[in-house]
Amino acid sequence: MIAYGYRLLLALSVLCLPAAMQAQDAGGQEYSREGADTCFACHDDQAMLAIFRTPHAVPSDPNSPFGHGQLQCEACHGPSGDHAGRVRRGQERPPNIAFGSESDTPIDVQNGMCMGCHSSDAGVSWHGNAHDTNEVACADCHTSHAEADPVMMTATQPAVCFDCHAEQRGQTLKPFGHPIRQGEMDCGSCHSTHGGTTESNLARMTLNDTCFQCHAEQRGPLLWEHAPVVEDCSNCHDPHGSNHPGMLTLRAPMLCQGCHSQIGHPSVANDATGLPSGAPSQLLLDRNCMSCHTQVHGSNHPSGSTLMR
Template sequence: MRLLSLALAGTLLACLAVGTAGGQEGPDYSREGADTCLSCHEDASTLAIFRTKHAVPSDPRGPFGHGQLQCEACHGPGGEHAGRVRRGQERPAIPYFHPAGTATVEEENGQCLGCHNSGVGFGWHAGEHPVDEVACADCHQMHIARDPVLQTATQPAVCFDCHQAQRTETRKAFAHPFSQGKMDCTGCHSPHGDQVATSLVRQTVNDTCQQCHAEQRGPYLWEHAPVSEDCTLCHSPHGSNHPGMLAKRAPLLCQSCHSQFGHPSIPYGPDELVTGTPSRFLLGQSCLNCHSQVHGSNHPSGSKLMR
């Protein structure tokens, strides 16, 4: 036991000595910062960082601003990684964002949130991505002039790496123009999280849809109750086999709720196709041939959504 006590005391003294020697505290940083790193990492993919917002020397808040830690601001102290290694010894990994690094996702995200906390961090913690241990670097690429996840044309592919069910839906015949590279996920969703269900950019589903489809907002004199509540009660916004991204074909979609005596409750079958006795309740726009104001009507005689 005495031996153990001496060992512990010795360890304590050694720690104190390390903590005060050399005038530089904490984990070892490289001797010359980025210049040390670039003496080995001179490939184009690494150097592309200098084409990004992260590498603006006159940005006092940026990693390459005056007095900042340059590469090591994100990758962590590189002294050990850049130091000499004995022959046959494996070079220690840089602490963060290295394939052989041992940092956890939370620790690596902490590196990003250290600067981006007030803009991103609070919503991030409230969202679902941290539960799934999504790393910032899973979506964002820092060493590239144009981060694909920030470009409309390339962003969906990044999201679909994990959200495969949504990718499947967007490939359906009737979908928003994701496949054409003309719409991105962040038009509707807030991937950094917030308290809105499914991380939407606006407070509700309808508020989000009506950013672009404000013509459906009303408020109408004659409202259609589900329309004012939630667009997704009838539409599948990621895509559908049916025109208009409807969840189901009319008239059956409408007949899921409307059962009034007469034409709303009649089953329209294949004998009412063009090859039989064609029915205006079934063909063309089906119910919408007459009830065309399905999102609501502002006509004094429009209670049946026909005017």
């Protein structure tokens, strides 16, 4: 029924198709004579028609592919007159613009079709970012013929990214992590998916600022700062998930001992000569550094210089 309604509507709009639609584009390819109605002769399955329930099919929006006077299917698939025409038995159907990394259409041509209308959405930061330079197509992330585009929704977005980012998929499956698997956060919580000015396309200017969006309590300035915290949260945390509680990159004391020598520390017992034995005391084996140095992120206590209060 819905499709039928649209056919009527399209039939009306065909009467006022722009001149270009009945003519040719610069490459000499012809547009089809009747827009979408031409295509429906062969492409009318439900999956295809779902596009009419998306923001791309708003007849009252003059910028939409199905807006008044627009090129409809061919706004994205390019002039397809030849493709939609008759072919002899055994003859190949002339191609038009098809989408995705598997398609024969060069990625820059595909993306150019989308950018024609969306340069301001994806524009400036898209150019030159890792996805652009590695020839990722808009259509690798975006699905245009589905009522709801999975990459636009938190619960379904990570699966789209995991198609290519298997390493991060593995990390999010580890026992301690952000609630990504639970559908409460997505990759876009920390990444600017169309690109950004930072390494790893982070959502904010620095890695720490990205974390402070949600973890404001770790934001300084504090009276006694812990240098690696101010520098970079990922010195100790793996944001995609970890096998250690607290999403730590290593368990304490190893985490801390990566930077701090234990020689001369109060938790190292002295040997018979009265010099440090070099072996950690029972105190350290049973507990860890944080049982004394509770304020690993820094302290505001006047005598908190050793991060113990």
